[in-house]
Amino acid sequence: MKAEDLVRQIEEKLLGAEVRPSVANVGHVVSVGDGIIRADGLSRAGYGELVELSDGRLGLVMSLDEDFASILLLSEDSKVPEGMELKTTGTLLSLRVSDDLFGRVIDPFGGSLDGRPLSVTNYTAVPLERIAPGVTQRAPVEVPLKTGIKVVDALTPIGRGQRQLIVGDRNTGKTALVVDTIINQRSRDLDLPQVVCVYCAIGQKRGSIARTVAKLAEERAMGYTIVVAASSSTPAAMQYLAPFAACAIGEYFMEKGLDALVVYDDLSKHAWAYRQLSLLLRRPAGREAYPGDIFYLHSRLLERAAKLSKAKGGGSLTALPIIETQAGDISAYIPTNVISITDGQIYLETDLFNAGQRPAVNAGLSVSRVGGKAQSKSFRQVSGLMRLELAQYQSLAAFSQFGSDLDEATQKRINRGKRIVEILKQPQFSPLGDLEQVISIHAAGSGLLDDVPLEKIAEFESRVMDHLNTSHPDLCRKIKGGARMDDATVNELNEAVAAFAKTVR
Amino acid sequence: MNKLAALTFTPEGEINEMVASLALSNLRRSQLKSYLAALRREMRRRRVYVALSGGTESEVGGAVGERYPGKELAVYRDDGLGAGVKISAGDDITDASVMGYLKELLGEISKE
Numbered sequence: 001m002k003a004e005d006l007v008r009q010i011e012e013k014l015l016g017a018e019v020r021p022s023v024a025n026v027g028h029v030v031s032v033g034d035g036i037i038r039a040d041g042l043s044r045a046g047y048g049e050l051v052e053l054s055d056g057r058l059g060l061v062m063s064l065d066e067d068f069a070s071i072l073l074l075s076e077d078s079k080v081p082e083g084m085e086l087k088t089t090g091t092l093l094s095l096r097v098s099d100d101l102f103g104r105v106i107d108p109f110g111g112s113l114d115g116r117p118l119s120v121t122n123y124t125a126v127p128l129e130r131i132a133p134g135v136t137q138r139a140p141v142e143v144p145l146k147t148g149i150k151v152v153d154a155l156t157p158i159g160r161g162q163r164q165l166i167v168g169d170r171n172t173g174k175t176a177l178v179v180d181t182i183i184n185q186r187s188r189d190l191d192l193p194q195v196v197c198v199y200c201a202i203g204q205k206r207g208s209i210a211r212t213v214a215k216l217a218e219e220r221a222m223g224y225t226i227v228v229a230a231s232s233s234t235p236a237a238m239q240y241l242a243p244f245a246a247c248a249i250g251e252y253f254m255e256k257g258l259d260a261l262v263v264y265d266d267l268s269k270h271a272w273a274y275r276q277l278s279l280l281l282r283r284p285a286g287r288e289a290y291p292g293d294i295f296y297l298h299s300r301l302l303e304r305a306a307k308l309s310k311a312k313g314g315g316s317l318t319a320l321p322i323i324e325t326q327a328g329d330i331s332a333y334i335p336t337n338v339i340s341i342t343d344g345q346i347y348l349e350t351d352l353f354n355a356g357q358r359p360a361v362n363a364g365l366s367v368s369r370v371g372g373k374a375q376s377k378s379f380r381q382v383s384g385l386m387r388l389e390l391a392q393y394q395s396l397a398a399f400s401q402f403g404s405d406l407d408e409a410t411q412k413r414i415n416r417g418k419r420i421v422e423i424l425k426q427p428q429f430s431p432l433g434d435l436e437q438v439i440s441i442h443a444a445g446s447g448l449l450d451d452v453p454l455e456k457i458a459e460f461e462s463r464v465m466d467h468l469n470t471s472h473p474d475l476c477r478k479i480k481g482g483a484r485m486d487d488a489t490v491n492e493l494n495e496a497v498a499a500f501a502k503t504v505r
Numbered sequence: 506m507n508k509l510a511a512l513t514f515t516p517e518g519e520i521n522e523m524v525a526s527l528a529l530s531n532l533r534r535s536q537l538k539s540y541l542a543a544l545r546r547e548m549r550r551r552r553v554y555v556a557l558s559g560g561t562e563s564e565v566g567g568a569v570g571e572r573y574p575g576k577e578l579a580v581y582r583d584d585g586l587g588a589g590v591k592i593s594a595g596d597d598i599t600d601a602s603v604m605g606y607l608k609e610l611l612g613e614i615s616k617e
Contacts, residue, residue, distance in 0.1 A: 009614065021601035022609055030542070040546060041596040056612070067507060067543070087598075 024087040027051075030068060032080045035235050036280045037071040045069050045088045048129060054085045060093055060237070063281055070281050072237045074109065095245050096123035097252040105213055105227040108238055108245035113229055114213075126252050128244040132303035139309040141343075143192060144374040145261065145318050148184030148431020149177065151361045151424040154383040154441050155390075156346050159374030160195070160259050161307025161316040165338050167323045167330055168348030172360050174322045176428050177346070178263045179212060181320065183219045184431035185261065195318075196253045197225040198262045200246035203239050203269030206231045219429065232269075236280075239273035247304050250317045254306070257313035262305070266322035267298060271334045288333050298334075299341050330365070344368035358425060363390060376482030378438050386420055386445030393417020412450070420444045422457040435480045436465050439497065448497045452505055460504045464497065472496050506536075510543035518551060518577055551576060554593040556583040558602065565590055 027041025037059055045051065051059045051071055057080075059071035073080065074093075095110045098120050105114040108128070112118035141159035158164045166174050178199070185195040199216070201209045209229050216222050226249055230242035243264045250260040264270070271294060278291035286292050298321075305319035321342065323335050328350060330339070339345055346366045353360035375383065396414055406414070423444040426432070432440075440461050443449050452460055468476055475492050479485060485493070513524050532540055553576045557565050566580045573594055583591070587603030 006614070010610070021599050022605055024598045024600070025596050026598050027596060040542060043596045056615070067539075 026085055026087045027069065029053075029080055029082055029084045029086065031082065032073075032078065034280045035073045035078050035237055036062075036277075037073055037080060037086075038068045039071060039086055040068055042069045042086070042088060048092055050089045050091050050093055051086045052089050053080065058089075059086065062277070063283070072240075072277065073235075074237060074241075076235060076238075078235075092127045092129065093241070094125040094127045095248050096120045097126050097249050098123040101226045101249065102224060103222040103226075105209075105229055106245075107234075108228060108230055108241040110245075124252060126248040128241060128248050129300075130248070130251065130304065132300070133306045133308060133312070137306070137309055137312050139307050139314070140373070141307050141316075141370045142374055143259075143307075143316070144371070144376060144379075145181075145195065145259075146184055146189050146192075146434060147177070147181040148187075148433070148437075149180055149359055150426055150432060150437050150441060151359055151363070152177070152181075152346060153375075153379065153437055154386060154424075155361070155363050156344055156366045156368035157371035157375045157379075157383075158318065158320075158368065159307075159371045160318050161305060162344070162368075162370055162374075163302045163305045163319040163321070163342040164368060164371070165321050165323060165342040165345040166348070167325060167335055167339070167345050168360070169325050169328055169350045172348035172350055172353045173358060173428075174324070174348055175208075175212065175265055177348070177359055178265065178320055178322065179215060180429060180431050182216060182225055182261070182263070183221050183429060185224060186219070186221055187431075187433055189434045193259055194224060196250075196258055196260045197221070198246045198249050198260065199225060199227045200243050200262065200264050201227065201229040201231070202242050202264065202266060203230070203232045203273060204265065206233065215429070236273040236276040239270060240277055243267070243270055243301055247301055247317075247319075250319075251304060254308060254315035254317040255313060257315045259316045259318070261318045261320065264301075264319065264321040266324050267338060268322075268324045268334055271298070290333060294334070295337050295341075298338055302338075302341050343370045356425070357421065358428070361424075364394065376434060377484035378479055378482055379434065379441075381484055382438055382442040382445060386441050389413070389416055389445050390420050393420065416444075416447055416450055418454060419449045419452070419457060422454055423449070423461065425458070434482060435476060438479055439464060439468065439493070442493065443497045443501070446494065448494060448501055452501050456504050460501060463504070464500055467500050468496060506539045506543040507546070509540065510547040513544060514547065514551065549593070550595040553578050555580040556586060556591045556593075556602075557589075558582065558584050558586040559588050 025042060025044040027039040029037055029039050031038045045061050045064065047061055047064060049061045051061060053059065058074045060074055061069055062072050063070040100120045104112065104118060107113055141161045143160040145158045145160045147153055147158060166177055168174050182197045182199060185197055188194065209231060213227055216225055228242055228246040230238040246262050250262040253260040271290060274294065274297055275290050279285060283291045302319050302321060305317045307316040308314055321338060323338050325332065325335055344367045347362045348360045349362045352362060392413055396410060423440050449457060475496060478489055509528060513521055515521050528540060553569060553573045555565060555569050555578060562580045566578055569592060570578055585604060589602030591602050591605065592599045
């Protein structure tokens with residue numbers, strides 16, 4: 001703001017001055033500790049209301065007792081003297097959102113964390129806590145959100161408006177999977193509208209957040225991505241609020257009729273932060289010392305993911321929460337809670353990861369309850385066959401070590417399964433388009449690669465698209481639309497792929 | 506503790522000496538601290554503080570007294586207000602002073 005603007009603003013205010021009495025409900029700080037203020041007075045304060053300290057800092061009312069209000073200090077500087085006055089504001093915590101946030105890294109209150117000044121113009125103030133859209137405001141999930149990862153798009157497809165959990169131990173590729181998904185939104189497969197991405201980092205090391213942001217920038221994904229970060233060194237209050245801020249940003253774009261994707265990385269640390277706050281607020285501790293409302297904390301957050309009806313603009317908010325398990329235990333408290341809230345889960349397994357199967361998705365424990373309807377017809381056609389072959393292979397895999405005792409049909413099935421597993425491997429940061437995925441999955445699932453040596457599968461995959469694009473451009477165009485392939489197209493594809501497979505044997 | 510603090514006052518606003526002496530003789534040190542805080546809150550609740558700059562005490566006091574019937578009025582001068590009046594009744598503060606208006610204006614501008 002220029003000095004002249006400020007002077008004019010004050011002059012306008014003074015000229016139009018209408019001295020109306022201000023009415024405030026006040027209280028006084030009784031004690032402060034670990035970012036929690038206990039204050040008396042504030043007889044009209046409401047749960048979740050913002051209160052203002054006399055030095056301008058803000059606090060959030062977290063509980064109201066007979067004598068005291070417990071307030072979360074929303075500031076890293078926790079020096080608050082006893083007796084300091086605070087007053088109610090009558091407002092809820094909100095965030096200023098506009099298109100200016102694209103490419104930026106912000107904290108849960110909208111402050112810049114990337115070292116550049118941030119000025120949000122033409123903004124809308126969106127509250128961090130909101131009630132999720134009702135049943136009548138929603139529409140079925142039918143549009144795919146392509147991750148570009150074959151194993152996910154084929155076995156656990158995600159639809160726009162879905163909540164899909166990504167669960168696994170540390171170092172199993174959970175963040176890599178969501179980063180690939182964000183990068184894949186750069187391409188506009190099947191002529192679908194652009195997806196706006198919000199990546200929310202909760203309780204992570206600052207170095208990890210910086211690496212993720214750098215990767216997104218390198219892959220030109222920051223143009224449609226906003227990063228909300230509350231690192232492990234920030235107060236628990238910031239970590240508690242971060243996913244709600246990310247969700248509020250996603251909702252803003254959803255209500256504009258756009259498709260938004262929000263990644264919560266991760267909700268285990270969010271649960272830890274909330275547990276810390278709850279213990280400091282002296283709420284009764286329940287299982288694993290989590291408070292009684294830990295389920296409601298995550299359900300009210302994830303329930304805000306939705307596909308809105310046409311009358312409401314048709315936008316969507318897809319949620320990809322991440323949960324870190326300990327020693328592969330998905331039956332622990334927080335994982336089971338979030339599994340029951342979401343519409344499916346992608347389970348990443350350490351053993352698979354160490355065996356070189358990356359992404360390390362356990363096909364047996366992963367499921368998508370609503371995404372199947374969102375697959376393109378051609379994709380559904382080829383993935384159905386592959387899923388069946390994979391399931392049969394997994395049930396027979398235990399016997400594969402006694403190969404010499406197996407009959408020819410079983411041996412053949414196992415060989416095909418191995419090729420399917422091989423084709424589902426995919427390097428990091430290289431998401432694939434719909435066409436490439438359909439061709440690879442069809443080739444493996446329909447047995448066209450049965451005679452290709454396992455070590456040559458990656459070579460086949462890397463070269464087949466160039467071959468088909470140059471020698472069968474019409475066929476590629478037909479499949480690319482996403483429509484169900486008729487028999488003639490399938491035969492043509494089989495002939496083309498089989499002929500090429502012979503060249504890589 | 507809030508109830509005990511309320512019982513310490515008679516309906517006329519006097520101290521109920523029996524309740525006060527019982528409290529003083531029976532409450533432990535830590536409880537006395539809470540009792541003191543509750544007493545202060547109760548006093549704030551029962552008393553209306555009127556700070557004024559300009560006008561006469563009787564004029565303002567009379568007008569405020571009508572607004573808060575049954576409450577004890579404590580009227581005092583505060584030239585720091587610039588002009589106007591500031592009324593504190595329990596947790597509620599009604600500020601109709603120039604200084605209050607300027608503070609609010611400053612807050613709005615700094616938010617911009």
